[in-house]
Amino acid sequence: QKExxxxxxxxxxxxxxxxxxxxxxxxxxxxxFMWYRQYSRKGPELLMYTYSSGNKEDGRFTAQVxxxxxxxxxxxxxxxxxxxxxxxxxxxxxxxxxxTFGRGTSLIVHP
Amino acid sequence: DxxxxxxxxxxxRKEGQNVTLSCEQNLNHDAMYWYRQDPGQGLRLxxxxxxxxxxxxxxxxxxYSVSREKKESFPLTVTSAQKNPTAFYLxxxxxxxxxxxxxxxxxxxxxxx
Numbered sequence: 001q002k003e004x005x006x007x008x009x010x011x012x013x014x015x016x017x018x019x020x021x022x023x024x025x026x027x028x029x030x031x032x033f034m035w036y037r038q039y040s041r042k043g044p045e046l047l048m049y050t051y052s053s054g055n056k057e058d059g060r061f062t063a064q065v066x067x068x069x070x071x072x073x074x075x076x077x078x079x080x081x082x083x084x085x086x087x088x089x090x091x092x093x094x095x096x097x098x099x100t101f102g103r104g105t106s107l108i109v110h111p
Numbered sequence: 112d113x114x115x116x117x118x119x120x121x122x123x124r125k126e127g128q129n130v131t132l133s134c135e136q137n138l139n140h141d142a143m144y145w146y147r148q149d150p151g152q153g154l155r156l157x158x159x160x161x162x163x164x165x166x167x168x169x170x171x172x173x174x175y176s177v178s179r180e181k182k183e184s185f186p187l188t189v190t191s192a193q194k195n196p197t198a199f200y201l202x203x204x205x206x207x208x209x210x211x212x213x214x215x216x217x218x219x220x221x222x223x224x
Contacts, residue, residue: 008151031210032209032210032211034212036212036215041199041218041220042217042218043115043117043201043203043215043216043217043218044201044213044215045215046212046213046214049210049211049212051210088153088154090209090212092208092209092210094208094210095208095210096208096209096210097142097144097159097161097205097208097209098144098156098159098169098209099209099210099213101153101154102153103151103152103153104153
């Protein structure tokens with residue numbers, strides 16, 4: 001079992017839909033959780049990060065962490081075609097230079 | 112604007128040749144990283160450097176070499192010993208530990224023919 005599991009997709013949704021992207025993990029020591037967005041042929045960009053459990057909202061994006069279930073989610077409201085990208089989750093225990101990345105989920109938002 | 116510059120964006124080389132990928136940052140970040148990304152494989156760490164004149168091997172360092180002579184620069188050399196060098200290479204940096212995230216460059220696509 002990999003330390004971080006992420007469904008590669010692709011996930012295809014119509015414009016305006018609410019999107020849920022998820023990662024599960026096995027290492028209970030993870031404390032910091034990050035989401036990156038990567039457009040085709042570009043480098044990933046940090047979208048959101050959260051510490052420990054709970055929700056964090058930024059515009060149309062909400063990151064949710066459930067440490068008891070070892071499950072994190074990224075919700076995108078009112079999805080747009082410009083949201084079409086690969087979304088990578090990453091997590092880290094604290095005090096490390098190297099996070100553990102998921103393999104990424106490809107999202108396609110069609111008009 | 113602060114950021115990471117990777118050059119070139121596309122690189123073609125003949126098999127058996129060494130090639131050096133450039134990575135420069137003006138974020139004043141201490142730590143820098145090289146990752147390789149292949150379809151379906153996710154990000155794999157090649158080398159990282161926490162400070163000038165020091166670097167550590169990542170999970171797939173064989174066939175690669177790096178140097179860190181300046182804080183701003185972390186070039187990666189893909190040697191002829193790398194068995195399958197064709198890939199998308201990403202450079203990243205962080206200010207200290209990774210818990211607040213990395214800043215990535217836009218990547219270099221290396222094709223070896």
